[in-house]
Each structure stands twice: as structure tokens, then as C-alpha cells.
Amino acid sequence: MRFYDFKGAPSPTKVRIVIAEKGVEIPTESVNLRELEQQQEAYRAKHPGATVPMLELDDGTRLTESLAIAAYLDETCPGPNVMGEDAKERALVLMWHDITALEGYLGVQELLRNSSEFFAGRALPGIVPYEQIPALAERGRKRIGVFLQKLDGQLATCEYLACARYTYADIAAYVTVGFAQRVLGEDPANGHEHVIRWRESIAARPAVIAATQ
Ligand SMILES: N[C@@H](CCC(=O)N[C@@H](CS)C(=O)NCC(=O)O)C(=O)O
Known part of the structure; x- marks a missing residue:
């Protein structure tokens, strides 16, 4: 898995907190929104919508939208449940x-x-x-x-x-x-x-x- 993040932005921060609560390590790449790196070809080739966060799974699936990423991590990672038990x-x-x-x-x-x-x-x-x-x-x-x-x-x-x-x-x-x-x-x-x-x-x-x- 690879997590595309940017520390100054709110949406990836929600995912970063989930990752920390779960206590898992996920290779992370910063996409510098201040320098508009999200709009460059390299990132847009992966995510045409040009936003962070994004989570790239080992099978190549790319998840965008913080809620979807949080739900995926909650189900697949150990650690405390954050999306609800029932x-x-x-x-x-x-x-x-x-x-x-x-x-x-x-x-x-x-x-x-x-x-x-x-x-x-x-x-x-x-x-x-x-x-x-x-x-x-x-x-x-x-x-x-x-x-x-x-x-x-x-x-x-x-x-x-x-x-x-x-x-x-x-x-x-x-x-x-x-x-x-x-x-x-x-x-x-x-x-x-x-x-x-x-x-x-x-x-x-x-x-x-x-x-x-
Ligand atoms: N619905 C998305 C929103 C993602 C989003 O808007 N991300 C902002 C940072 S918080 C972004 O990538 N902005 C890039 C831009 O404005 O070009 C989510 O919850 O992840």
C-alpha cells in the first residue's frame, strides 16, 4: 500500500489520524499542494481528479475520498474500531x-x-x-x-x-x-x-x- 498525503491539508489529516490510531505503518508520499504538485502529470496519471488523500492498494486499486479510505483501513487493519461496531x-x-x-x-x-x-x-x-x-x-x-x-x-x-x-x-x-x-x-x-x-x-x-x- 502507498498513502498519498499532504500535512497542511485537512482531508489527508483525517486519514493520517486513522493510520496512527490503528498503529500501522504505511509507506507515505507527500504531494505538495502549496507547489500544485497534485496538478502535475505524474500525480494526475494516478488520480485524474488531482486531490489528496489517495491510498494505492497492492493490487493497483486507487482509493480516493477520506471517508472511503478510513472505512477500508478500519476493516483491513488491526487496532481499535473507528467506523462503528454494529x-x-x-x-x-x-x-x-x-x-x-x-x-x-x-x-x-x-x-x-x-x-x-x-x-x-x-x-x-x-x-x-x-x-x-x-x-x-x-x-x-x-x-x-x-x-x-x-x-x-x-x-x-x-x-x-x-x-x-x-x-x-x-x-x-x-x-x-x-x-x-x-x-x-x-x-x-x-x-x-x-x-x-x-x-x-x-x-x-x-x-x-x-x-x-
Ligand atoms: N472528498 C475528498 C476531498 C479531497 C480534497 O478536497 N482534498 C484537498 C485537500 S484537503 C485537495 O487535494 N485539494 C487540491 C486542490 O485544491 O487542488 C476527501 O474527503 O478526501
Whole structure:
């Protein structure tokens, strides 16, 4: 197997945390998004969609999309289960992953990619040259606030996001809150005591520390 990663980007960070939680070693190659290495021929020949993460299996299959990679690693690697032990847990993990991806992550992406000079003409990941729409940046900023409110409400009722134990839903939401903090330049968890309590417990996990340093 070979993992295509980039340390500064949120989507591969979720996979890096899963790998660390599982305690497995996977040969890893960094694709430098700051230098647009993902758009060069060598990487596009492997993944025409030109994004990271990607996991290349020994039979040549290439998995993209962090959720799919996490599900594959969870089933095939030893170590603690992160995608849910039974039908209800698995459904709750997918449910909170979807809420996080669609309501949280996309809000941060809207803000970043429609406001930063670096993403001019690249307002969406991939190879299609979408122009920026400044109004989407403002909408994204608002959506982050709405998402944090929802996260805090859920974490007021439950120690972890999807169920009583740590799962991939927590990994996805933790990375999204960190991404939001970086893009906003301020802590979106301010005033959300349950998010702050939860975030501290995730940040203290050895695998999270190892995967994000
Ligand atoms: N749905 C994908 C999203 C992948 C994605 O958007 N990756 C970003 C980094 S976080 C990327 O590769 N961007 C390259 C670009 O913008 O050209 C996943 O969850 O893995």
C-alpha cells in the first residue's frame, strides 16, 4: 500500500489520524499542494481528479475520498474500531460524518477558497478552473458558526459525537474545527463549552498528537 498525503491539508489529516490510531505503518508520499504538485502529470496519471488523500492498494486499486479510505483501513487493519461496531454505531458515525462534511467542512472550504488569493481560479478542489464568488466566502463564515452551534448541542448530550466512544465522526469534526480556526484566524469554539471539553480530550490522544505534529 502507498498513502498519498499532504500535512497542511485537512482531508489527508483525517486519514493520517486513522493510520496512527490503528498503529500501522504505511509507506507515505507527500504531494505538495502549496507547489500544485497534485496538478502535475505524474500525480494526475494516478488520480485524474488531482486531490489528496489517495491510498494505492497492492493490487493497483486507487482509493480516493477520506471517508472511503478510513472505512477500508478500519476493516483491513488491526487496532481499535473507528467506523462503528454494529449497524446503529456505523449509521451514527456516517450520519455525523455527513453533517460535519456538508455543514461544517464545506462552509470552511467556501470561505477559504472564495477569499484567498492562492485559490483564485481554483475555487473548488480538482482540475476545473472555477472562479471565486466573494459572497460564498461570507456565507461560508456564517455556516461555520451554525455548525459549531450544532456540534455544541450534540456534545452537550454525549461525550463523543456519534456515540459513547471515540469514532471517525470525532476525527472528521476535530479536523474540521481546526481547519475552521486556521481559516478564520480565531477560535470558532469560543463560547461553546462542550466543543472545548471534547476538543481537549481528542487533542490529548497520542495518535492525534503523532499525526498532527
Ligand atoms: N472528498 C475528498 C476531498 C479531497 C480534497 O478536497 N482534498 C484537498 C485537500 S484537503 C485537495 O487535494 N485539494 C487540491 C486542490 O485544491 O487542488 C476527501 O474527503 O478526501
